[in-house]
Amino acid sequence: MPVPMTADRRRLPSRLSLLTCCTALVALAPISTLAQEVTVLAPIIVDGSDDDSSTVVAQGLSFGGKVGTDLLDTAGSISVITQKELRDRGVQSTEQALQYTAGVVTDFYGSDDRWDYFKIRGFNATTYRDGLRVGGSGQSANNLREDVFAYERVEVLKGADTTLFGVSDPGGMVNYVTKTPKTERFGEAYATVGSFSHKEAGVDFGDNLTPDSTLSYRVTARVQDADAEEDYSRDDGKLLMGGLSWRPSDATTVSVVADYLKSDGSTSAGLPFNTDLDRETFLGEPDFNYVGNERTSLSVMVDHDFGGGLTFSGNARYDDTASDFGMIFLSATPEEGTVIGRSFFSGDTRGHTFNADARLTYQTDLGSAHSTTTLGAQYVDTGYTAQGYYIATDAIDWTNPNYTGGLNESTLPFYNDARRSEETRAIYIQQQFDIADRFIISLGLRHDWTDIRQRVKTPTYLDDPEDPTDPNDVYARGPDGDFLINTARSEGDFSETTARVGLTYKITPELSAYATYAESAVPASTLTLDPETGKQYEIGVKYQPEAMRALFSAALFDLTKENITRTDASTGLQYLTGEIRSRGLELEARAEVMDGLELIAAYTYIDTEVQDELSGLQGNELEKVPNHLASLWSNYTLAGDGTRGDMTFGLGARYTGTYFNTAANTGGKSEAAVIYDAAVSYEVTPDTALSLNVKNLFDEQHDTGGSAVYYNPGREISATIRRTW
Structure with missing residues (x-):
């Protein structure tokens, strides 16, 4: 069941799909077979990347220009979901994009889909766009649902690392790479129809405005009209994005991108426990069931090469956001009868963000080392x-x-009215040494100064004298009928230094081993408390064979989050406790195994523990974090023979183990499940393709867990015709 936005929304984590897990392990087997002399592969540095449209195996990382290096040389666990993978799997949301990524758990709130929900290594993930944080210092929950059609790729960096990117939780971060103009004419147009009255169309095209490619443009747009799985639901959306790139010389590029995003959807009230109701059953109110998101953004990206090894890169973004929702959620299922209590619940958020980052990079040779x-x-x-x-x-x-109608929100008593502002200034430095083509040492240091101001209004609460335990007591009103308000103001200055150390050893030009230590920090929700901090140790290996385009990786991690903020149930006051520890193993393989065959395999083991000596939670696992995750996606293309075009067949399996639904580890666990996805496409002409995607092929149904039943998404079929040029 959903809970108010101000509450801790985490809920928690078991048996493994043997076939999928073993496939992931077999895919990593070549790591142990290297012995021969090989030729070095040239690094492929991407900026959003033309190459992403033709392969599921990325070899470079952009992250807003802050990293920009070969993945084999980067000391850390990284996954990149390319444009080709997004298209092959028919991805329509961030959660779907991340479903085949090691270390990431998604869809743990089932049919409650107000926001994008995903965790990395057991913690909420901080989200970025072109290396700039999306929203404030919060994590993925409560952020707007992103439209993946606006992005070239999705990058996932696992583990604590505030040094380059700013305040964040220790589990990791997700970066969306915006589509920007190219130096050639290109384009695509598509139309999709599918389950739940789904209708969708989109275009993405661009060209040069000058013969010498000095000025180029790009336009990306999408419109969707659809229902969702439950009765009385909807899932509509719009995206309009335009960009210009100016290249006055070979040394300078300036890109400006403006975009508008709007979605109009609904969410779920859930279903009672111990019932066998259809997914479509709706127990909310049709006239009070909405989720709306709207955002207007303007982004600027600048790169300039001064020569002599000195370059400048910077980007800035301003956005205005608005989101609201109105819904019903259910009370506990009664022991007898078929009547269940309900409550109105709604929220309204308005925000703005200006985020700018500028970097100078200097490269030089120091004897056998490159600095x-x-x-x-x-x-x-x-x-x-x-x-x-x-x-x-x-x-x-x-x-x-029997629906009784909606409710005028002006008559709804509010339980919280918050206003918050943050201003952050930061400086950082990163030093990297490439020594004798064997050792890569990276050192990072960052200091953040954040000033936060917060005002929270709450209504005066009156107990029912006839029933002091009644949860639906009234709020006090003054003589004029208005609510009597309590106002609390607070402010805090967050100042924190974080560091990162990484070492990569190139065993061969194809095989590298690495070790890292990284720190993270994020302000506490109560501003008078110390910031929540994280530390992570990680070791791993990566293999990038010359014989085929592939990247195999394995990582062991041990991270802790300290100064956890918790709320005293008896006083309502927040306090700091001990630490949470997360340890585990990640295996991932992305490979073009042979001509026409692509594989993406992943396995994750996560062991979490609350090390909180001051509460009854000590020794518990984190909620909504399974011990085991595994996935496998395969894509096989049967080349055309002249009388017919290429045919591509895709099949995937996703395993999620059991997890606890509450921090107290009570009330049982979620169900373990394997979900299958499938896709097939046919090249009608060299520029036109017809594809069919099926998510949850066998309509697997299970409760994702909570204080009501929230089922995982059911089977969804979509057909798309796409033309490219």
Whole structure:
């Protein structure tokens, strides 16, 4: 069941799909077979990348220009979901994009889909766009649902690392790479129809405005009209994005991108426990069931080469956001009867962010070592207002639903009215030495200064004298009928230094081993408390064979998050406790095994533990974090023979183990499940393809867990015709 935005939304983590796991392990087997002399592969550095459209195996990392190196040489566990993978799997959301990525768990709130929900290594992930943080210092929950059609690729960096990217949780971060103009004419147009009255169309095209490619443009747009799985639901969306790139010389590129995103959807009230109701059953109110998101953004990206090894890169973004939702959620299932209590719940958030980052990089040779020094500065100004409303309403009989109508939100009592502003200034430096083509040493240091101001209003609460335990007590009103308000103001200055050390050893030009230590930090929700900090140790190996385009990786990690903020249930006050520890193993393989055959395989083992000596949670696992995750996606293309075009067949399996649904590790565990996906496409002409995608092929149904039943998404079929040029 959903809980108010201000509450801790984490819920928690078991048996492994043997076939999928073993496939991932077999895919990594070549790591142990190297012995011969090989030729060095030239690094492929991407910027959003033309190459992404033709392969599922990325070899470079962009992350807003802050990393920009060969993945084999990078000391850390990284996954890149390319444009080809997004298209082959028919991805329509961030959660779907991340479903075949090691270390990442998604869809742990099932049909409650107000936001993108995903965790990395057991913790909420911080999200970025072109290396700039999306939103404030919060994590993925409560951020707008992104439209993946706006992005070239999705990059996932695992583990703690505030040094280059700013405040973040220790599990890791997700970076969206914006589509920008190219130096050639290109384009695509597509139309999709599918389950739940799904209708969708999109275009993405661009060209040079001048013969010498000095000025180029790009336009990306998408519109969707659809329902969702439950009755009385919808899933509509719009995207409009335009970009210009100016290249006055070979040394300088300036890109400007403006985009508008709007979605109009709905969410789920959930279903009662111990029932066998269809997924489509809706126990909310049709007239009070909405999720709206709207964002307007302007981004600027600048790169300039001064010569002599000195370069400048910088980017900035301003965005205005608005999101709201209104829904019903259910009370606990009664022991007898078929009538269940319900409550109105809604939220409204408005925010803005200005985020700018600038970097100078100097490269030079020092004898047998190549030195790369990056000095950067960042400024972030963000603020938002958020209101939450809640009140009990009429019960409903789940065997014969009788809807009673919506509610005028102006009459809803609010439980929270918050205003928050953050201003962050940061400087950072990273030094990298490439020594004798064997050793790569990277050292990073960052200091953040963040000023936070917060005001929270809550209504005065009156107990029902006839029933002091009644959860639906009234709020006090003054003589004029208005609510009596309590106002609390707070401010805090967050100042933290974080560091990162990485060492990569090139065993051969194809095989590398690495070790890293990295730190992270994020302000506590209560500003008078110390920041929450993280530390991670990681070792790993990567194999990039010359014989085929592939990247195999294995990583062992041990991370801790300290100064955890918790709320005392008896006083409502927040306090700091001990630490949470997460340890595990990640295996991942992305490979073009042979002509026409591509494989993406992943396995993750995560062991989490609450090391909190001051509460009854000590020794518990984190909620919503399974011990085992495994996945396998295969794509096989049967080349055309002149009388017919290429045919491509895709099949995938995703295993999620059991996990606890609450921090107390009570109330049982979620169900383990294997879900299959499939795809097939046919090249009608060299420029036109027809594809069919099926998500959850066998319509597997299980409860993702919570205080009500929230099923995983059911089978969804879509057909797409796409023309490219």
